[in-house]
Amino acid sequence: MKNSVGKRAQRVDGLAKVTGCAKFVADLMPGGALCAKILHSPHPHAEIVSIDTTAAEKLPGVKAVICGRDYPLHTGLYHVDQYMFAMEKVRYVGEPVAAVAALDEKTAAQAIDLIKVRYRKLKPNFDPIHGMKKSAPLIHPNLHKYFHVSAINPVPHTNIANHFKIRKGDPDSAFKKSFCIIENRFHVPQIQHVPMETHGAIALAEQTGRITVWSSCQSPFTVRYLMANCFKREIGDIRVIAPYVGGGFGCKAGINIEPITVALALKCPGRHVKLILTREEEMYTVVVRQACHIRIKSGVDRTGRILAQENEYIWDCGAYAGYGVNIVRAAGYSICGAYNIDNLKGDSIGVYTNRPVGSAFRGFGMSEIHWAIEQQMDILAHELGIDPVEFRHINALKPGSHNATGELVTVNTGNIHKCLDQVAADLGWGKKLPKYRALGIALAQKAPAMPNNATSSAVVKFNENGGVELLFSGMEIGQGVMTAMAQICAETLEIPLEKVTVVGLPDTDYSPYEWQTVASRLTFSCGNAVKKAAEDAICQMKIISAGIFKVRADDVVYKNGVFSHKNKSIELVQICMGYQFTDGHTVGGAIVGRGHFTAEGCINCDPDTGYSPKPVANWTFGAQGVDLSVCPETGRITIHKVSCTYDVGKVINPLTIEGQAYGGIVQGMGAGIMEQLIVDEQTGMVKNPSLVDYKIPTALDMPEEMTASFVETAQLDGPFGARGVGEHTMIPTPAAIANAVYHATGVRIMDLPVTPEKILSGMHGLDFDSKDSNAKPEQPVSRSKKKRGRPPLYAKKWDRVKR
Amino acid sequence: MNTVSVTFTINGEKETRQVRTDMTLLKFIRETLLLTGTKEGCGEGECGACTVIMNGKAVHSCMVLAAEIDGADIQTVESLAGSGELDKLQLKFMEHGAVQCGFCTPGMLMTAKALLNSNPNPTKAQIKEAIAGNLCRCTGYKQIIAAIQDSSRGGRK
């Protein structure tokens, strides 16, 4: 019964969620649980002179007070640069300094107020470009001593946490041959994930030495592994249970608040310690998306072919870069987006600053760099008088071209040109529109940014009725992994979808291993593991049937739940629990299939040139287009339509993939026109740490219309040809909006987000920053006049050298 | 610690309880009544995850004191399938893919329920206006709006 993959199946977790039965961490209420609270640093950069916890400890109802000296332990995934609590110094406002566990919330809050910390303020730095200079204060003086994985290249005795280089071809001579050279700078601010569920964790330390953690996390096994390292325990001493997660978008990847709850629990054995972050804490004390300063210089010939390009990404990693260094790497090997450029100089540099910690965010660096790449492509097209769609067709990767790291693109890599044409058609590209209304388009490419050894596993367990329980540890964070895995399992086993019971929600004691639920990698990686587990089960049953049929296993055919050889056949249900002959003797037994998957042949990039014949497991390409209008009076944007097309290899579930597309578009739109975490550069405080002043789109803000369509160029090693798309859906949106705004108004906004203020500044030459009470028209600032620094709100001209 | 006695109806059942005067209705529902379907997303009336129906109206339970519910009729997400049969909204949410992570879903359903109770045939614009106070970070709202529209009297059966 091969009809599960591609089916518009309803979510297997839907019923639990619409009835309110689905339990999230905060919904678990173990009896007598202690309430935990964190004391956060009020300074962006300061030495800790002393911490006095005595008054807090004496407060009745307080069960534990801990700070750095109690647990001088490091955590971190790729680059181990962070202590559980700030030790010698604090590096951002909001950094955990101490924590308490108390009988109730009020007492915990009072105890926090009683902890006395003396600080000696240090000069903070909020600018990564300044941070690269010798004169900048060192935020991590011991950078050279930190452990990091091999794919990361920190620069000792600087603030540079990772520097990824691409050196391909000969850009210098190619620039000389160029007909036209255009250079631009762009900026992306820090933004927040805003999962509707804030981070939460519950820890229990028993006298047996066993530690159990319930956590709202994307990566239970990684949490367990890092925690074992951090607390110097055997991995088997730690059990991580992950209930439903109320949205991740990257902020619950790796390890976050879990060690704090464990550290407290170790001080109060036998009692659960529960920590649920407030929305304010969520906004800046855990992780945010990195900011980025971007410079792109492109040289093109008369026909519109890009001959050479320099891409420079200077990432503001914030105070710690344990995860962020890998975003720097991902931006490095994807340096020029989905384009075929033979001569490339690329630098992706991650710099420590005293801002909130930058980390994974849906798109993992791609939304940030595409903000610049896709505007640069439009600018080049405009300058050469070539249609932006046509310009992209000229330059986008196609079979035979080599991407930034030198990897060969084949017919199986994915077809970006089809995506581009589909979106252009959906939007009616070229149609006549009223004044101040225009279309904009942008491409996207992304690969799963994971270590080359990231692995997935799955178990298929048969029951008496010929159905299965499917076990894996991909986290259901809303993307629909439980449903997709069930479909892949049912399709492979050729049984009805209803016969598959998904045992999602991993428990590291019982569930098979999964590296992390990140990188849009689950459909591909976990999906392969599930498929292999199902195949393994069939293979086992073929061997048993072969014994019964007295033939070789290769001669047994399996189809639609029946094993057969010529005219002999056995139904799956007769064999999955052991086959009983008429005389009663039985062969075989309960079938358990197991499968694992690790992407094959991925090679680390060369540290000097970035070269790798296969830097990543696969690529997903796509395109997005926007139809919008701008009110010339107020600068307000109305988005009429957004269309997207992605080459996903194979659509496993149309219903859930459409959900990913629409959700990604609206999240991308939020980043594009309204979201920005604002840090006060005097105090280091985040000025908008609430949903009152950090706005995400509501139902009234969404585009009037959205369409999603998919191209299916099979991924050769993907399950049924599938590759990931969860993150990609928000990558091109901001740039597509900016391109449309340019076409509608003539204003090119290079500093995300695209706000009415910036549009009006550009359209009417108004300077809203003037101290003078009335905005006065002013000549727009040409980029060429400014040296490196923050780009202006808008630019009407760009650096251009015509040859 | 001040308490007051409140008599109220919760999901059709009448109850009397002593409640702390500083306790919000949200905390009361979750921690005293142990109805954890209702979620806390912000605690300050900005996200809508805690929406319940109070005396027929959608309200943020984080913005109501438990002390205020004396004499009130409260419905939480658990009431929708209380009769043993799923509410049409619940079915349509599943059918249209209006659920992703599920954290906003209970509040979203209760707002939708209150809307359809007061306006059985809302336009798309009315649906958007009604759910504008329910933030969803996953779905982009499109499938939620379709589900609500399909649940309305004018929607297909």
Add this chain to the structure above:
Amino acid sequence: MEYLKPVSRKELHLLLKKKGKNLRLLAGGTDLLVRIRHGKESPALIVDLKGIRGFDKISSNKKFISIGPCVTLQAIAEHDEIRRNFPALAEASRSVGSWQIRNRAPLAGNICNASPAADTLPVLVLYDARVKLSHSGRRRILSMKRFLTGPGKSALRPDEYLSEIRLPLPGEKRVLFEKFSRRKGLDLSTVSLAAGIFGRRNRVRLAIGACAPIVKRQTEAEDFLNEHGLQDKDLELACSLLQLSPITDLRGKAAFRRHIAARLVVATMKKLREDR
């Protein structure tokens, strides 16, 4: 924190008299509960007004429509008589917060908070609304101008409460409410505006919110427009007469607010002049 819910005006008057300074009145709670959560306030006593009969009623006589202190913004937005006579008030009420907030928050709360960005204030100012402030054995009726004394400040004394909002009849249909905010749903105003053409003499009235410490009529611009008319050039000139002193905050820079206020004035007056 003590919680009391008086059932009569008399009880309320007594409470205000005895404990006026330490109590906070609760109607919708959508602001008060946030303030308590953030530790900005910790009242010893909360007095819930919703138990008093008639406080949630809208009534009218020949002279005015009277709105009780517990009438919610949603009730106002949906009220037929208000929508007929004071459509811009219904519109402004509908633009406050979200549906859930409007289902709880009363108009009286929006007024008493006296926020310069309160969405209903420009409209109330335009319609010449009056507020009745009561106290045991005494009451006074103030214009909005006399009631609003500063950002977050009003003439309300600790032992008083706002017992009624009066909208003088006949109302006026030719009034528009406009709001500019960072996003379309659930947001505070960066700039709000009410503009209208009143009476048989077609007098222009204009008030702008979120651009000055106190929301009040733009009398200079009004006088200019009444004198010169509503041609495009008049509108542009009137904008230079606006009395604005906006601040720069997360919702917008001062200069941006000025610009938007002017553009909204022009756009709204253009719409209105077709009705004149």
